[in-house]
Amino acid sequence: MIRFRTLWAAALTGCLALTACANPEPPPSPEVEVPVPLPDGIDFDPDIGSDPADTGCDPLASYEPDSIGAAEAREQLDDPDRVVVGISQSTNLMGYRDPVSGDLSGFDVDIAKELVERLVGSADDVQWVPMTSGEREEAVNSGRVDMVVRTMTMNCSRWEEVEFSTEYYHAGQRLLVASDSGIEGLQDLTGDHLVCTGAGSTSPRNIADDSEAQPVTVPDFNDCLVLLQQGVVDAITTDDTILAGMAIQDPTLEVVGEAFSEEPYGVAFAKGDTDLARFVNGALEDMIDDGTWQEIYDRWLAPHLGAEPPDLQTKYQDE
Amino acid sequence: MTVQSPPAPPQAPTAPAADPGGRRFSRALAALRYTPGRLRGLLAVLVVLILGAGVTGMTAILGKSAVIEETTTQSGRLSVAALELYQALSQADSTAASSYLTAGTASEEARAAHQEALRDATVALTTAAGEVETAEDAQLIAELNARLPVYTGLVESARTFNRLGEPVGATYQRQASTVMRSEMLPAANTLQHNAINQLSEARSAAAAFPWPAVVLTALALGVLIWAQLWLTGRTNRVFNLGLLGATVALIGFAGWLTLVALASASHTDRSHEDGAEPLELLAEAHITAQQARAEESLLLIARGEDAAAAERYAEQTALLIDDGGLLDRLGEAYGDDPALSEPLAEARESAATWSQGHDEVIKLAKDGSYTEAVDLAVGDDDQSLAASFDMLDRKLTEATRISADRFVSATGDAQRSLSGAAVGLSALCLLALVSSAIGIQMRVAEYHA
Incomplete structure (x- = not known):
């Protein structure tokens, strides 16, 4: 029975050898970088267009009020007793829906309410339609809304798409930084500073032209505030009105420097709705004269952008 | 395990060889000529x-x-844990968003569900961590573990800002969902697929x-x-x-x-x-x-x-x-x-x-x-x-x-x-x-x- 024993021995050794080989090396310790939450679509090296701005027109010049009455203007509404207004629901101070009360509030909203009241007699006969900035032109021209009051800067290329009122606010691009950052204006920005701004606007171009800083774009400029609070970027640049709406949410931030762009805001109408534009221009003139405009400014923007409002230029096209 | 082939059939006896091994072999061959x-x-x-x-x-x-x-046990538990993790994370994401959106009782209920989902996720992550066998899976677990506190931090910031009535809360909530959607859920998904692949390999071996x-x-x-x-x-x-x-x-x-x-x-x-x-x-x-x-x-x-x-x-x-x-x-x-x-x-x-x-x-x-x-x-x-x-x-x-x-x-x-x-x-x-x-x-x- 010697064969028998050797066979068992061989089998046993074989089994042992197999188990020894099958025993795996312990896997190496995983290496993980510190996670930094970033919004979808953030671009640390945005492509900044170099086309010269279209200056072939005067963006501030709108239609003279003449003697267009509310009745004539109402004919250009879809429903003569109800005004449909496009606004923002997510731009603090300008157009924002209060999460607690559910009410819309802000500078743009109050201006729009005042215009609606003068147009149809009651500020309640309004339907608010929230929209993104990219939807504004399409919304008025498709008839989805009668007018858009949504931090919309008038410029020559937009004048080709829509009609604008006269200027109802004069904003400018500025910087929002941490109070202790030592940055007091464009001159303090170096190539190491990342400056966040919304994609698809003129802001990245302006900051790149006027300073050394590296622009970073995000699809929605609200993401900039989170990035600044988390230390991913050093500053935010966009219209001072929007920056003020961010600054009041965080006492460690402040709006600094002089404005380095002109952002005249106008109410937008469908191309051809000039009677509506004329009426609104008249209403705006009245609001400035009778102190209503100042009241709305004091309510929303004065505490953050100074008691002295920017000069409004009311200009009309020579016809 | 190799199988030994049966010995060769008896052959005609050969001339006795000089070496002892050869002699023993020829003796064995000679013995095969007789019945015993x-x-x-x-x-x-x-x-x-x-x-x-x-x-x-x-x-x-x-x-x-x-x-x-x-x-x-091992791959079974890993795939179950990976699946639970994936589900718990998706649930945490949807309940956090619902809780942010609502007020009062509905919000508290959604928040309680969110906290349960987070607990399930951490338990599943711990179980999975104990069962992983490959370096790739260990890396995935580590990535998920590193991101979970970042995610909860964003959700809690969103909640706090929302309570203060500050609109930036909405951005934090969206940011949290982005971390979950574009980083954590894909990692949990990969982990689950790896575990299921290991399981089906085992299954074909068992069948x-x-x-x-x-x-x-x-x-x-x-x-x-x-x-x-x-x-x-x-x-x-x-x-x-x-x-x-x-x-x-x-x-x-x-x-x-x-x-x-x-x-x-x-x-x-x-x-x-x-x-x-x-x-x-x-x-x-x-x-x-x-x-x-x-x-x-x-x-x-x-x-x-x-x-x-x-x-x-x-x-x-x-x-x-x-x-x-x-x-x-x-x-x-x-x-x-x-x-x-x-x-x-x-x-x-x-x-x-x-x-x-x-x-x-x-x-x-x-x-x-x-x-x-x-x-x-x-x-x-x-x-x-x-x-x-x-x-x-x-x-x-x-x-x-x-x-x-x-x-x-x-x-x-x-x-x-x-x-x-x-x-x-x-x-x-x-x-x-x-x-x-x-x-x-x-x-x-x-x-x-």
Whole structure:
């Protein structure tokens, strides 16, 4: 029975050898970088267009009020007793829906309410339609809304798409930084500073032209505030009105420097709705004269952008 | 395990060689010319064949047993944990968004669900961490672990800012969802797929038929029968009790081995078809529904100003309820199943109600009736989409539980079908060995007597 024993021995050794080989090396310790939450679509090296701005027109010049009455203007509404207004629901101070009360509030909203009241007699006969900035032109021209009051800067290329009122606010691009950052204006920005701004606007171009800083774009400029609070970027640049709406949410931030762009805001109408534009221009003139405009400014923007409002230029096209 | 081939058939004697090994070999060959030598050679062949059959059969059975053990333990636990992790994370995401959007009781309920989901996720992550075997899986677990506190930090910041009435809370909530959607869920998904792949590799190993053992047994049987015929011719005795016993033992061995292999394969297949397959599909449907729900809330949190969220909602919903979508596939595959058909049909119905309601929510939000839109989407009355979503969620959970029970019982059956087989088979194999040794020794002894 010697064969028998050797066979068992061989089998046993074989089994042992197999188990020894099958025993795996312990896997190496995983290496993980510190996670930094970033919004979808953030671009640390945005492509900044170099086309010269279209200056072939005067963006501030709108239609003279003449003697267009509310009745004539109402004919250009879809429903003569109800005004449909496009606004923002997510731009603090300008157009924002209060999460607690559910009410819309802000500078743009109050201006729009005042215009609606003068147009149809009651500020309640309004339907608010929230929209993104990219939807504004399409919304008025498709008839989805009668007018858009949504931090919309008038410029020559937009004048080709829509009609604008006269200027109802004069904003400018500025910087929002941490109070202790030592940055007091464009001159303090170096190539190491990342400056966040919304994609698809003129802001990245302006900051790149006027300073050394590296622009970073995000699809929605609200993401900039989170990035600044988390230390991913050093500053935010966009219209001072929007920056003020961010600054009041965080006492460690402040709006600094002089404005380095002109952002005249106008109410937008469908191309051809000039009677509506004329009426609104008249209403705006009245609001400035009778102190209503100042009241709305004091309510929303004065505490953050100074008691002295920017000069409004009311200009009309020579016809 | 290699199998030794039987010794070469007897050859003509060769000239005596000079070296001792050669001498021993030629002596052995010379012995084969006489009956006792032939008998001993026959015994050697039988011992090798029976041992080979025994060892390969045993290895196959023990291997199957180990693999089934593994499906119920290591890879089984890993895939269950990965699945739970994936589901808990999606649920955490959708409940956080609902809680942000609502106020009062509904918000507190959603928050409680969010905290439960986070607990489930951490428990599942811990279980998974204990079961991983590859460097890739360990890396995924580490990535997930590193991101979980970042995610919860963002959710809590969102909640705090929201309570203070600061709009930036909405951005934090969206940011949290982005971390979850673009980093954590894909990692959990990869982990789950890895675990399921390991599981199906194990399954095909467990279902394989033990051919080497069966072939060796057949060869041994052949030699045994030939030996008995040869001995009958030589000794005029019809039966050799030893060899006959060995034959019976070997036939028993072959039969038992075949039965056990077939039974365990059928149980393992059942665990796959009735358990693992529907479980995977159900989990996918569940997660897709959670994701669509999260996007719906995000859309409202962004005040309707997030076109990307609307697109993602549409994508997830299409995956879920379109023709050929997940619910469709589930209905086709398990619609006739007595236990699964009812929850699956109700899940489809709720999904349809939810999707129609969503269109209404979007219409309200687009028309500026934001408060009504939020009420319809996440409010706590019966008409709210929360009701139809919860129903969908509950029905999918019910179907998942049924499939999970089936998986556990089928793997248990497979395990039971193997129990005792190893001991019984080795006893039969030993019996065959001893009987053939006795049967042959008895004949050899006659020559020396």
